[in-house]
Each structure stands twice: as C-alpha cells, then as structure tokens.
Amino acid sequence: MNSFLQDNLNLLQNKNIPCPELELRVLLNKTSVIDKEIIFSNFELNSIDLKAFHQAIKRRANNEPISKIFNEKKFWKYSFFVNKNVLDPRPETELVIEKVIKYFPKKDEKLKILDICTGSGCLAISLAREYRNAKITATDISSDALKVAQINANKLCSDKEIQFVKCNLIKNIDTYDIIVSNPPYLSDLEYKKTTKEIQSYEPKIALIGGIDGLKFYRNIANFLTEILSSTSIVFIEIGNNQAKEVMKIFKSKKIKCLELAKDIQQLNRLLILQKNQYKINVD
Secondary structure, eight states: OOHHHHHHHHHHHHTTOSSHHHHHHHHHHHTBOSSSOOOGGGOOGGGBOHHHHHHHHHHHHTTOOHHHHHTOEEETTEEEOOOTTSOOOOGGGHHHHHHHHHHOOOTTSOOEEEEESOTTSHHHHHHHHHOTTOEEEEEESOHHHHHHHHHHHHHHOTTSOEEEEESSSOSSOOOEEEEEEOOOOBOHHHHHTSOHHHHHHSOGGGTBOSTTSOHHHHHHHHHHHHHEEEEEEEEEEOOTTOHHHHHHHHHTTTOEEEEEEEOTTSOEEEEEEESSOOOOOOO
C-alpha cells in the first residue's frame, strides 16, 4: 500500500471509523475520475479528484456517514437522495417491500396505499414502482423530510403522482388496502446509546418514540381503527425487542397480528396486522 493510501487509512483508524479499509475504498471510488473501479493494488493518484477526496475523507473522519457526504443511499432497487433531514433507509426496512409483495402479488391492482412517517419516501416510492396503478399517500410531520421525499419522487417516479401530506396522522379519513410505516421507535435511553454518526447526522425526531419508544404505535393504533377495512393489511416496522408490547397495543384496538417477520439477522422486525383475528406465538 502506498503512502497516500496508508496515511488516509491511518486517519480513519485513528478516528475509530468502522471498517476503515472498506470506507477508504468507497471514498476513493466516489471521487474517482476514471471509469473502472479503484483497487489498492494498482492505485494511482491521478485516478481521483484530490480536492473532492480530501473534503470527503475529512467529513468521514468527523463521523459523517458516506451517505450524507454524497447525499445518496441505496434502498430496494433504487438510489435515494438523503440529507440531514431524513434517516438513511436501512436494509432491514426492505423487508416491508418484500412482505407487501408476498401479500399483494398482483401488481396491476388499483390499490390504495398509505405510508405513515415517510421520511425520504423510500417505502412509498419503491411501492409506487412496484404497483403502477396504485394510489399512494405519504405523510410526515417534518416539512424538511417531505421536501426530500418529493425530490426522490421527482427523480424515481416522475410519471406517477404521490400525494405527500404534512401531518402526524392524516386528517381526511379514508380506507386503504395497504398501510406501511417505519415510525420512530427508540426509547430515550436507547437513543443515548446510539453512535455519534446517528446523533450528529440523523434527525432526532425520526428516531425517538417517546420515553418507552412506543408512543407512535399507540397513536397509530388509535388512528388505524378509523381507516382499516376488513381486508386492509398493515406492515409496521418495530424494534427487535418490542414485539410483545406493540402487539398488546394493537390487540387492545382489536387489530390482530397475521405475521411477525424477522430480518436477515433473525431479529423481530416487522408486524403484519389486520382487523381479522389470527393469533401467533411470539418468541
């Protein structure tokens, strides 16, 4: 490894950046001026934009995520614009899309879909691309987040209108076939234990769900009693230790669990709910 690479690798290591070699490789390729992938063994200094690289690695060494440095995060099949006003879409949230497709395999149906706490719009937009005839409404309490979601909608599905609404829970009562949500679900204590990257570069409002992390599930459960038909299905992300408590909240509103789905790490991640009664056991 040449001295330029070693010096910058040392910088990331000294700042305790996880997976520093991988991070350095990503930064090099993000600032590359050549068409082929940069690898350490044949690295040449003229293969990168030096000014852009130095700016990027300085920001990364200050714990800023690469996604925020370059305003880009991949989710599902697409690349989404992100900034400090939205959470980065997480790989585990793709489970929502997978399960919606499982329960609604006919993609030409004229479905009505509601996305609560849309953030970057990753769920609403990915579903819009999968279900071209769907009518989609996406809500968020943050005006800044909705601006990001609209940017992504313009970029990724300009031929399809998604209704973005600024509110906690949508006011005009309607029924929906599909309701998806990745609400804030960290408790105050859990948030305090998160990394510098999260606390400095992701919006606190999109992470904390009250003292116990369950505030938004209570609000959503109350709201769902007004918009669920007998065939509506809800797909809602949860923290890995919240399944029992969240199920109790929905059960109190006569909303039953169809499935508790685990993510790729085998952690409880997604509740699939419906008005119809159906019981499962929670480990």
